[in-house]
Amino acid sequence: MRISYVLPWPTLAGGNKVAVQHAHILRDLGHEVTVLGDGPAPGWIRVEVPYVDYAAGPPVLPAQDLVIATFWSTLERACELGLGPVAHLCQGYEGHLEHLESDLAEIEAAYALPVPALTVSPHLARFLSDRFGKECRVVSPPLDPRFHPPRPAWRRRPRKRPLVAVPGIFEAAVKDVPTALAALEELRSRGVPVRSLRFSAFPLTDDEREAFPPGRYLEAVPPERIARELRRCDLLLFPSREGEGFGLPVLEAMASGVPVVASRIPSVEAFAGAAVELVAPGDATAFATTAAALLADPDRWRDRRRAGLVRAREFAPDRIAPQLDAAVHWAARPATAKPSGAGASPSIIGETFR
16 A cells, blocks of 8 residues: 655654654555655654655655544645545544644544544544544554663662653643642652653743752653663653543553553553553642552562563554554545444454444
8 A cells, every 4th residue: 555644843742753653564564655744854763764845845646545644733734635545643632732722623623524533542532433423443552662671680679769750741731740740749748759850842941940840851852862761760650631642651661661650541541551550630649649659669669560561562563563554454445335333342452433
C-alpha cells in the first residue's frame, strides 16, 4: 500500500513521535510510506521514510491508498490533498483541551468529517463513536526501543534520596503538573528527601519555580536524552486528567524499570492496569501517600518494577505491527465494507469499535 501521514508543525511532541513510529513500522512491513509535515523535517527525531514539507507547496505524490491525518488541524488538509481515502489517527480529543477552547467549533467540524478513526485507546473509540458516529479501530502506540532498563546496573531498592520524574507542560490543564508538584512538596514535609526531574516541551515558568523549584529541568530535549535520564529515576508521577489520550510517559517509565504512581483515568487503566499504582486525579495527598509507601517498601517497589517491564513488552514494535497493518487495510477499504464491530468489547490493540 501507499500510505501518507499528515503531521501538523513537526514540533517535539508525543503525538508526532507516535505517527513517525507507525510510519517506520509500516515501512518495515513493505508499505510505501511518506510523512508530510507543515514545516521542515524535524531535527529531534530521525524520519526514515520520505518527508515532504507541504508548507513549501502542494506535495507532488502519486495516488495514495490511505492518507492519515494526525491532529484535528490536519483532517481538512488531508481531505483537500485529494490523494486518496483519509483516516484519522486520534491520540486524544483536542476539544477537551482548555487552551484550544477558542477553536472548539472548528475542532468539532473536523471531527464530523466522515472518515474512519484509528484511536490509541478504547475510551477514545467509545467517545468518537458516541459523539460523532465514527467507525474506529484501536491501535496502541509502539514502545520506543530507546526506553529500556539500566544496563548492567540494576538497583534492588530506591535511593535514600529518591529521584522522582514529573513529565508534562505546567500550563496544560490536562497534564495537571501542579498536583504532582504539590505531592513532591508534601513528601518533603513528611521527611521523604525527594529530588525532582522535570521534563517538558516548554521552558520553566516563574509560576512553576514558585510552586516547587525543580532539582533538574529538561526543556524540549530529544527522546534519547529523556530515556537516559529516566533510567536514573526511582519513581514517576503521572497526574494527568481524564482528557489524556494515552499516557506515553507511563509506558516509557514502565519499560525503563521505573515504578509509576498515576491518575486513575480511562487511558492509563486501559493499558497499565495493575502494573502501576493508581490514585484519584487531582489528589496531591493521595499521590504523596502512595509514593511514600512505595518508596519505603523495596519489595513492593520491585514488584511494580517487574510488573511494568512485563506489561511494557506487549507494546514492542513487532507486537504492534500486525494490528497496525490490519488497521490501515481496514481504514483503506470502502466505508460499506467496514464491519461496525457492534457488540464487541474493544481491547487496547486491534479491535474495531462503533
